[in-house]
Amino acid sequence: xxxxVHKWTSLVCTLFLLLLCLTGLPLIFSDEIxxxxxxxxxxxMPGVGSSSNAPGLLPLxxxxxxxxxxxxxxxxxxxxxxxxxxxxxVTTGPTPDAPGSxxxxxxxxxxxxxxxxxxxxxxxxxxxxxxHTDLFLGLPGMLFLGAMGLLFTAALASGVVLYAPFMRKLAxxxxxxxxxxxxxxxxxxxxxxxxxLAWMTVVGVTGVINTLEKPINTLWQRNELAAMTREYAGxxxxxxxxxxxxxxxxxxxxxxxxxxxxxxxxxPGGNFSxxxxxxxxxxxxxxxxxxxxxxALVDAETGAFTTARSMPWYNKALSLxxxxxxxxxxxxxxxxxxxxxxxxxxxxxxxGLYLWLGKRRASxxxxxxxxxxxxxxxxxx
Amino acid sequence: MTLRRRSRQSLGSIFAAPLAIxxxxxxxxxAALTGDGWRDALSWVGLAVPILTIAWxxxxx
Numbered sequence: 001x002x003x004x005v006h007k008w009t010s011l012v013c014t015l016f017l018l019l020l021c022l023t024g025l026p027l028i029f030s031d032e033i034x035x036x037x038x039x040x041x042x043x044x045m046p047g048v049g050s051s052s053n054a055p056g057l058l059p060l061x062x063x064x065x066x067x068x069x070x071x072x073x074x075x076x077x078x079x080x081x082x083x084x085x086x087x088x089x090v091t092t093g094p095t096p097d098a099p100g101s102x103x104x105x106x107x108x109x110x111x112x113x114x115x116x117x118x119x120x121x122x123x124x125x126x127x128x129x130x131x132h133t134d135l136f137l138g139l140p141g142m143l144f145l146g147a148m149g150l151l152f153t154a155a156l157a158s159g160v161v162l163y164a165p166f167m168r169k170l171a172x173x174x175x176x177x178x179x180x181x182x183x184x185x186x187x188x189x190x191x192x193x194x195x196x197l198a199w200m201t202v203v204g205v206t207g208v209i210n211t212l213e214k215p216i217n218t219l220w221q222r223n224e225l226a227a228m229t230r231e232y233a234g235x236x237x238x239x240x241x242x243x244x245x246x247x248x249x250x251x252x253x254x255x256x257x258x259x260x261x262x263x264x265x266x267x268p269g270g271n272f273s274x275x276x277x278x279x280x281x282x283x284x285x286x287x288x289x290x291x292x293x294x295x296a297l298v299d300a301e302t303g304a305f306t307t308a309r310s311m312p313w314y315n316k317a318l319s320l321x322x323x324x325x326x327x328x329x330x331x332x333x334x335x336x337x338x339x340x341x342x343x344x345x346x347x348x349x350x351x352g353l354y355l356w357l358g359k360r361r362a363s364x365x366x367x368x369x370x371x372x373x374x375x376x377x378x379x380x381x
Numbered sequence: 382m383t384l385r386r387r388s389r390q391s392l393g394s395i396f397a398a399p400l401a402i403x404x405x406x407x408x409x410x411x412a413a414l415t416g417d418g419w420r421d422a423l424s425w426v427g428l429a430v431p432i433l434t435i436a437w438x439x440x441x442x
Contacts, residue, residue: 168389172398173438194399195431198406287416330413330421337428
């Protein structure tokens with residue numbers, strides 16, 4: 001029974017998982033690769049985070065005006081900050097609810113006001129990321145890959161169950177490399193699978209959670225955000241011409257959540273705010289809570305603080321799933337370990353496929369016997 | 382190899398090493414999430430264990 005679960009869950013997801021592992025491998029190092037391509041950026045005040053309110057950093061209104069001057073006729077959608085450098089991004093689009101494909105993101109230096117670069121769309125890394133996230137199919141593609149991830153976790157669980165009878169008479173770490181090719185790959189499959197199990201499970205499950213990003217965000221907008229802005233429910237959307245000062249809004253938000261720094265501002269009408277608010281998303285003040293955001297809503301016209309509320313559990317789960325999936329939270333050594341474990345996973349997937357292809361015509365009973373005897377009986381079929 | 386002649390192992394002994402490796406991995410993954418500096422170093426050590434296990438299994442007999 002578990003043999004059949006392992007066989008079918010694996011068969012359905014293996015090719016997609018191989019694609020995910022192969023595209024994911026360069027994506028682990030996307031920061032490093034992008035830095036290599038873009039060269040090192042020169043900042044006016046290196047080491048001063050644009051998310052701080054350090055003296056010398058330019059007002060947000062000036063930064064926004066500079067960004068909009070480059071994109072005539074567009075409206076602001078997002079403004080995002082960096083904790084380590086004065087670089088920041090401004091995203092604009094033709095309308096407040098413009099889809100991602102119509103958005104333009106500029107990277108600016110908040111200490112000099114200079115445009116550093118435009119976010120590269122259509123580069124090789126962007127291509128790999130799209131392929132990895134949604135196969136270029138948008139939300140259905142994302143959810144489909146999420147389903148593949150679920151099958152992968154089922155394959156991992158059933159694989160662990162099969163590991164027990166297989167190893168009954170074998171010592172941990174056994175690799176019988178000199179008998180037959182099939183036995184060799186069977187041992188590799190089992191050993192690599194069991195040592196990388198925890199990592200594969202964590203990256204698999206957090207990957208599945210990441211595919212739910214859009215539904216999670218919609219849920220937050222419908223429940224939490226709607227409750228936070230109930231007084232505004234009947235009002236017409238605020239037109240961009242009446243947007244007030246960002247610096248005034250930021251000051252009001254900082255006063256409400258002192259000691260914390262903003263990660264980004266969602267503008268009215270977008271997926272991260274109401275139709276009337278600047279939503280300033282603050283990071284927590286410890287390394288762990290840094291990723292758990294608290295939105296402070298400020299009336300975009302008057303600059304008056306409306307309310308702030310920490311994100312619900314489903315958004316928190318999403319926030320913590322990102323680093324645990326990307327492996328970008330513990331320096332370059334962690335990324336290298338991530339890459340090696342990704343290679344292990346590729347070998348597990350490839351050997352699994354090989355083991356199935358090699359004895360496809362053998363009966364299930366024969367396969368079960370192979371598992372139960374630790375691979376000693378290799379039946380003819 | 383004499384491994385084939387081992388008597389049947391209990392579930393406990395089959396899963397002792399895998400469980401230890403899994404716990405170390407989880408611990409490592411969480412450690413780096415809770416801070417930088419030595420917590421990162423701890424995660425490198427913990428997550429190197431599965432990889433070193435393979436190196437150990439590949440040692441010449």
